[in-house]
Amino acid sequence: MITVIRIGHRPFRDKRITTHVALVSRAFGADRILVDEKDETLESTVNRVTENFGGNFSIKTGINWKKEFKDFNGVKVNLSMYGINVDDRIGAIRESVKGKDVIILVGAEKVPIDAYNIADYNIAIANQPHSEVSALAIFLDRFYEGKELEKKYEGKMNVIPMDNGKMVKFIPDEQQCMKLLYGEKADERIIEHVTTVY
Numbered sequence: 160m161i162t163v164i165r166i167g168h169r170p171f172r173d174k175r176i177t178t179h180v181a182l183v184s185r186a187f188g189a190d191r192i193l194v195d196e197k198d199e200t201l202e203s204t205v206n207r208v209t210e211n212f213g214g215n216f217s218i219k220t221g222i223n224w225k226k227e228f229k230d231f232n233g234v235k236v237n238l239s240m241y242g243i244n245v246d247d248r249i250g251a252i253r254e255s256v257k258g259k260d261v262i263i264l265v266g267a268e269k270v271p272i273d274a275y276n277i278a279d280y281n282i283a284i285a286n287q288p289h290s291e292v293s294a295l296a297i298f299l300d301r302f303y304e305g306k307e308l309e310k311k312y313e314g315k316m317n318v319i320p321m322d323n324g325k326m327v328k329f330i331p332d333e334q335q336c337m338k339l340l341y342g343e344k345a346d347e348r349i350i351e352h353v354t355t356v357y
């Protein structure tokens with residue numbers, strides 16, 4: 160099992176970026192995300208994506224990050240620009256995981272030094288400042304060697320890949336799914352963008 164732990168979340172400032180951290184976690188093969196600050200809006204946004212698009216991803220907010228990270232029974236990774244470059248450690252990380260669970264910590268603002276001391280691996284995705292979203296995506300992609308992109312999901316809404324346009328297969332109730340995705344604009348969007356197949 161792969162857990163992502165997001166610390167330093169400020170519900171009013173970081174709503175969008177923490178949502179993206181959660182969506183990247185889900186889409187790139189993690190099983191759950193823990194977020195330090197309680198944020199029910201974030202929980203319902205992420206749960207709605209999982210209900211619509213499938214999979215078993217879960218979210219829990221309002222946790223004690225230091226306790227969760229310290230007591231985690233498995234391999235602990237802290238993503239930080241101050242760490243060792245991912246390509247110099249990913250082999251060792253995969254070797255030490257071998258059936259164990261993994262927890263990956265990403266920050267928002269300044270990450271407390273405790274995170275660095277508790278981690279088994281402090282890993283940089285280049286030693287340059289960028290974003291927790293990109294760092295997490297690249298780490299998971301390196302960890303899974305790209306295989307996470309082949310994972311199949313089955314939800315109420317299933318994207319049918321195509322070269323042009325947008326196609327979504329809706330199961331079981333098309334109108335209900337459209338309303339969930341597009342709200343009151345649902346009818347317009349059906350005509351504009353989406354061809355439905357059964």
Ligand code: SAM
Pocket residue numbers: 238239240241264265266267268269270282283284285286287288289290291292294
């Ligand atoms: N300046 C903060 C610090 O010193 O702790 C980090 C702020 S950064 C915007 C937020 C998070 O993005 C970091 O905590 C880290 O998890 C991730 N991050 C940013 N750049 C990274 C990099 N080059 N490699 C790995 N993670 C990175």
